[in-house]
Amino acid sequence: MQHSSIHWFRKGLRLHDNPALLAAATGCHRLHPLFILHPSSSRAGANARRFLLEALQDLDSSLQKIGSRLFVARGCPEEVLPRLFRAWGTTRLTFEVDTEPLTRQSDATVAELAAQHGVEVIREVSHTLYDTERVLALNNGKAPLTYKHLQSLLASLGPPEKPAPALTQEHLQGCFTPCQASHDINYGIPTLEELGHDPTEVGPQLYPGGETAALARLDMFMERTAWVCSFRKPETEPTSLRPSTTVLSPYLTLGCLSVRTFWWRIEEVYQRQREHSQPPVSLHGQLLWREFFYTAGASIPNFDRMVGNPVCLQVDWDDNPQHLCAWREGRTGYPFIDAIMTQLRTEGWIHHLARHAVACFLTRGDLWISWEEGLKVFEELLLDADWSLNAGNWLWLSGSAFFHRYFHVYSPIAFGKKTDRDGAYIRKYLPILKDFPAEYIYEPWKAPQAVQERAGCLVGTHYPQPIVEHGVARERNLGRMKAARAWRGKKSPKGGQAPPTALLPPQLPSCPLGTKRKAPTRPLVARSPRKKPKAEQR
Known part of the structure; x- marks a missing residue:
């Protein structure tokens, strides 16, 4: 037939x-x-x-x-x-x-x-590299909740399948596509305006879409043999003015690039070298992280929300629209955070460690706003907004699932300085601050009035004051997170019941606490333990 x-x-x-x-x-x-x-x-x-x-x-x-x-x-x-x-x-x-x-x-x-x-x-x-249903079947229908567990399951399946051949004219011998003169009118590709977007809203075209661009970009990186073999994701720089990673993720998200093609092209490079980096930090390791979150998203109910999600810590997050808006628009008063969000809004891509920093700041680090709100913003602004990866990473970075060292908090000041002490990244994306001396570029509110005047930027007038004091917010939120985890240990919340919020030191007058998300009635709770977890500045 x-x-x-x-x-x-x-x-x-x-x-x-x-x-x-x-x-x-x-x-x-x-x-x-x-x-x-x-x-x-x-x-x-x-x-x-x-x-x-x-x-x-x-x-x-x-x-x-x-x-x-x-x-x-x-x-x-x-x-x-x-x-x-x-x-x-x-x-x-x-x-x-x-x-x-x-x-x-x-x-x-x-x-x-x-x-x-x-x-x-x-x-x-x-x-995906593997059939997620087959992977889940190996684990009794449940998602592996650690990277090592996933690796052990995949080891029993062997390497991923080789890519299928590309469709060519030979495959279409004896086959035709009916195409009328009215094709572009009836079935043509719409414009941005037709989809309700103003073309002036888009940023620079740094990453053109499509399979052709994807394969060209892949070829470019696979030629860098030493770079491929030495690649270690944590050692790449979030403040690099040119991406320090492949930026192939947008192409994987839409399937312009096959993940199996990517895997086997990397393997070809590895085979020509004696040594190369290993998962989880290698390029192969990054594709396995993708597989990890796809497997989790395929099997964990309500994976992209807190309520009804069995692996998610139930947290009584604040509801503060003003702080959420300031974070989204890059007006937090913390230049490193604001520069990242500006890059995201204009270019559609940010380094994974930059994502870590702004996600931690929004949630457990400073603003105590639900990760679900951050997920929505990323879904709107990222070129590589992938449902499974987006939800999985927000669960991780908010300390709600997978990641349990909640006392590791990214400093909105110290973290960026590790790779960019002079603040070149901030100067690029926040030109209003470009004339600040390096000693004040991450904390412009500390600059004397005369320095601000010489820089042509008065903090509080041309650039906002910090919306929270990081040190105070961090300590308060560490206590809240510890209380939430203690509550989970005593009684596993059902139906999305939020844990009680520990009684914590009052917030500074300049940082009004947002209203609470509605939670079921619950008993009063004692103050959080006097001994606080040590916060690590990252």
């Missing part, structure tokens, strides 16, 4: 290593490559949307070179696909497996609808 196939592109926006796309082309006389834009399903901001549109344009261009086209439809997949099944006489639907819970629910519905229309469904794993 010669099939009329739809290949439904979602994240795997590429021709290389796309087994579901190859399945669509096998025994096929008519192929419709399809992408469905569901605008209400994402918080993505202008930079991320531009990256997606560029990836779609690149994909369409690649398809045209082998005699096909990309069809872009808009709406809910459960409504769009049945309509296209009928219009196109579809007999086969193929797509890449997605591990996100909401997408899996949608996919189950789509599979039922396909069956009702007599459409065969083929799903292939290619967005």
Whole structure:
């Protein structure tokens, strides 16, 4: 039987290593490559949307070179696909497996609808190194909660599968894509304006979207053999004016780059050298971290929220919209934090240690605001906003899951100085502070009035005063976190019950405490223990 196939592109926006796309082309006389834009399903901001549109344009261009086209439809997949099944006489639907819970629910519905229309469904794993269901089956259906445990499970499976061959013109022999003159009107790729974004909102185009750019970037880094082999993620610099890592994560997020292709290209470099770094800090190690969070996100209920999440510490976070807004917009009064958030808003990418610093500042370090609020901001602003990784890292960095050394607090002053004592990073992203002497660049509020005047920036007028005093906030929050963890040890919260907040030293008048998130009625609690955990300035 010669099939009329739809290949439904979602994240795997590429021709290389796309087994579901190859399945669509096998025994096929008519192929419709399809992408469905569901605008209400994402918080993505202008930079991320531009990256997606560029990836779609690149994909369409690649398809045209082998005699096909990309069809872009808009709406809910459960409504769009049945309509296209009928219009196109579809007999086969193929797509890449997605591990996100909401997408899996949608996919189950789509599979039922396909069956009702007599459409065969083929799903292939290619967005992760391993089939997460197979990994979970090895662990009795539960996610491994440590990196080492995941490694032990993967060791029993052997290395990841080799990438599938890229789709070429030869695969499409005897197969055609019906394309009318009205294609660009009916199924063309929309503009940013059509998606409701002002093009003036986007920042510089540092990382063009698409498979072509992804493979070129991969080639560039794989040529740096010594760098690949010596790569250790913790030794890279968050304050580097040019990225000190690969910045391939946005391409992995949309599947412009296959993770299996990345893995085996690294392996080729390793094989040519006697020594190389090892997981978890190596490049292979970074891809295994990705696998760790994908496996967790696929199996832990309510992974992207606190309530109903069985691995998440239940914390009585503050509700302080003013502080949240100041953090998001880079107006905290801490130049290192504000520079990072400015880079994020304008460029759509920040170094992983920069993410650590601002996440810690928002949550357990200084502002005591829920990690869920930070997750939403990252989901909007990051080019590599990946549901599983975003949620997993916010759980980790807020001290809510996976990471238990909550007394390790990133200093918004000292941490940046480790790799950038002169403050070049701050001067780049906060030019209002560029003329401050190095001794005051991280703490401009300490500069004498005359120094501020010479710098052309008066703190409190041209740049904000700190919204909290770090030392006081850190000590207060250490006590709160210790109390939350003690409460969890005494009684595992059910139904999202938040633990009691320990009675702590009052906050400074300049830093009003936000209102509390509503929590179930609970007994009064004694003061937190006198002995406080030692805070480590990172």
